[in-house]
Amino acid sequence: xxxxxxxxxxxxxxxxxxxxxxxxxxxxxxxxxxxxxxxxxxxxxxxxxxxxxxxxxxxxxxxxxxxxxxxxxxxxxxxxxxxxxxxxxxxxxxxxxxxxxxxxxxxxxxxxxxxxxxxxxxxxxxxxxxxxxxxxxxxxxxxxxxxxxxxxxxxxxxxxxxxxxxxxxxxxxxxxxxxxx
Numbered sequence: 001x002x003x004x005x006x007x008x009x010x011x012x013x014x015x016x017x018x019x020x021x022x023x024x025x026x027x028x029x030x031x032x033x034x035x036x037x038x039x040x041x042x043x044x045x046x047x048x049x050x051x052x053x054x055x056x057x058x059x060x061x062x063x064x065x066x067x068x069x070x071x072x073x074x075x076x077x078x079x080x081x082x083x084x085x086x087x088x089x090x091x092x093x094x095x096x097x098x099x100x101x102x103x104x105x106x107x108x109x110x111x112x113x114x115x116x117x118x119x120x121x122x123x124x125x126x127x128x129x130x131x132x133x134x135x136x137x138x139x140x141x142x143x144x145x146x147x148x149x150x151x152x153x154x155x156x157x158x159x160x161x162x163x164x165x166x167x168x169x170x171x172x173x174x175x176x177x178x179x180x181x
Contacts (some may be wrong), residue, residue: 019157034048035050035155035159042153043154045156046149046153047154049148049149050145053145054147057141060141061138065136067130068126068127068128069112071113072112072116072117072123073108073112073116076116077116077117078110078113078115
């Protein structure tokens with residue numbers, strides 16, 4: 001055991017700075033296979049597979065939500081929310097106007113919300129159907145990713161050499177056997 005300073009090692013190897021050392025190292029090509037990161041450890045490979053998985057899931061869910069957004073955009077009941085006294089008179093009595101009352105302009109973002117279905121909130125059957133399919137699909141994709149992670153981890157472990165590959169596991173020794181250094 002010796003305490004070694006990284007700067008001393010860099011100077012010993014004729015590098016003036018960490019940046020100079022980093023520039024001398026080989027780089028992975030931008031479009032390399034993810035398994036090429038296995039020399040850095042399985043964590044790197046799994047990280048990039050996880051990123052790819054999350055991008056695919058987000059893309060699928062965006063596509064699945066298009067019908068829902070179209071349903072929200074085509075219902076014109078968002079204005080019902082501006083007059084609460086019309087649907088709950090006991091909770092919201094009609095206010096007395098104080099000054100000019102102009103309707104609040106509705107943006108296109110507001111029209112893409114579930115509030116567009118109105119106060120009654122009755123949505124077409126397609127909306128809960130899409131959410132149910134999305135939930136089941138997410139569960140299936142997570143199970144698929146779980147199995148893929150274990151498969152990739154095993155493949156990377158087989159392709160790389162680690163110190164524990166040279167360890168010896170001994171079992172069944174008598175209790176009188178002791179560890180010697």
